[in-house]
């Protein structure tokens with residue numbers, strides 16, 4: 703794969719991942735304390751554990767978490783996604799530097815990813831899209847990073863940091879997504895920027 707590539711994660715890095723996750727959880731558990739749920743997920747909890755942390759019974763949480771995982775990439779929920787602040791500027795800035803842009807995500811539906819990149823106005827800036835098996839996202843992301851010989855990965859999770867580390871690729875973390883700054887610091891993830899535009903400026 704020719705050119706100098708920068709890889710960017712999608713959820714939590716380019717796209718705000720809160721609204722869709724919280725809205726679906728609240729649809730499945732109507733009495734859910736949404737702020738608490740999201741804080742738990744940002745602190746590293748699984749969907750199940752975050753529900754339990756919100757005093758949902760373990761039986762109800764198990765059913766809801768399973769349904770949540772089945773539906774989280776349905777088109778009806780994906781429409782809630784919005785670009786994160788600075789994402790479009792960040793992509794434009796990278797492109798102006800002569801870099802090629804790879805969106806690297808552990809979502810399951812590549813067709814929906816491409817449709818969303820178009821609807822959010824990102825498609826013209828993105829040179830390639832790769833999805834990897836979420837069952838072992840960091841290992842599979844590392845494989846793709848090596849294949850593209852990427853110069854860097856920008857991402858919002860410890861899994862992204864592991865992928866970059868395994869591939870020997872520079873990692874730039876953002877605190878705008880699935881993990882809080884405190885969680886990332888506690889897991890030795892660094893450097894961490896406020897959002898993707900700050901990460902790109904540092905790059």
Ligand SMILES: [Mg+2]
Nearest residue numbers: 711713714858
């Ligand atoms: Mg992400």
